[in-house]
Amino acid sequence: MSDPIDLASPPVASRAKTLKAETRETHERLDHSIMAGRPFESQERYALFLAVQHAFHRDIDALYANPTLDGLLPDLAGRRRFGDVEQDLADLGIAAPQADAPPAFGATADIPTALGWLYVAEGSNMGAAFLIKAAGKIGLSEDFGARHLAGAPEGRGLHWRTFTEALDALELDDAEEARMIDGAHAAFARVQGLVTHVFA
Numbered sequence: 001m002s003d004p005i006d007l008a009s010p011p012v013a014s015r016a017k018t019l020k021a022e023t024r025e026t027h028e029r030l031d032h033s034i035m036a037g038r039p040f041e042s043q044e045r046y047a048l049f050l051a052v053q054h055a056f057h058r059d060i061d062a063l064y065a066n067p068t069l070d071g072l073l074p075d076l077a078g079r080r081r082f083g084d085v086e087q088d089l090a091d092l093g094i095a096a097p098q099a100d101a102p103p104a105f106g107a108t109a110d111i112p113t114a115l116g117w118l119y120v121a122e123g124s125n126m127g128a129a130f131l132i133k134a135a136g137k138i139g140l141s142e143d144f145g146a147r148h149l150a151g152a153p154e155g156r157g158l159h160w161r162t163f164t165e166a167l168d169a170l171e172l173d174d175a176e177e178a179r180m181i182d183g184a185h186a187a188f189a190r191v192q193g194l195v196t197h198v199f200a
């Protein structure tokens, strides 16, 4: 006989979709703030966008070497983009911006919170398909200055799907689920704060 259906705790249809719905407004606000800063008007203005990306990816860089997360998510190390941001700065002859504080994450991390931040970082690579086209108009490409906006070799869609499928398959209790959503909000808030500060 098959197990009775547990109506008290239905399976999460898609955690990634929940995160998307939860953060839609904050993503829209961020998207508008970035474009209002005209980051693709010139390489000088693009450098401001790179400063934002540098601070954000520095915040989460340690997560890509976290053994617990590595056991939960596919190709975690291959998803790291801080090195690409650093190379983009070097391409443009720009020194790495001075950090104003220690990174958000160190060697240890609350895993659900980290998952929320990683959702934001991974998702941003979907929007990057649009951004890299705009960057092309000011002489940048996935080989020069806009490496961190490049898609994965297997394609952005597939790369994103393997991430969201792994995220959806994780077992999280209600409290962990809430911390993951808080983590996604915190990541968006961090980037919004950086954009407001850097493009001011």
Ligand code: HEM
Pocket (backbone or CB within 6 Å): 016, 017, 019, 020, 027, 030, 031, 032, 034, 035, 056, 119, 120, 121, 122, 123, 124, 125, 126, 127, 128, 130, 131, 188, 191
């Ligand atoms: C001007 C800047 C941006 C634009 C125009 C933009 C645009 C987009 C677009 C068009 C998508 C949907 C892609 C698709 O489903 O095929 C997307 C997804 C996403 N973007 Fe952005 N984006 C921008 C910046 C960012 C930044 C800076 C972050 C976070 C650091 C971010 C986080 C996300 C996330 C998490 C998703 C995935 C949503 C989901 O399907 O769950 N975006 N973006």
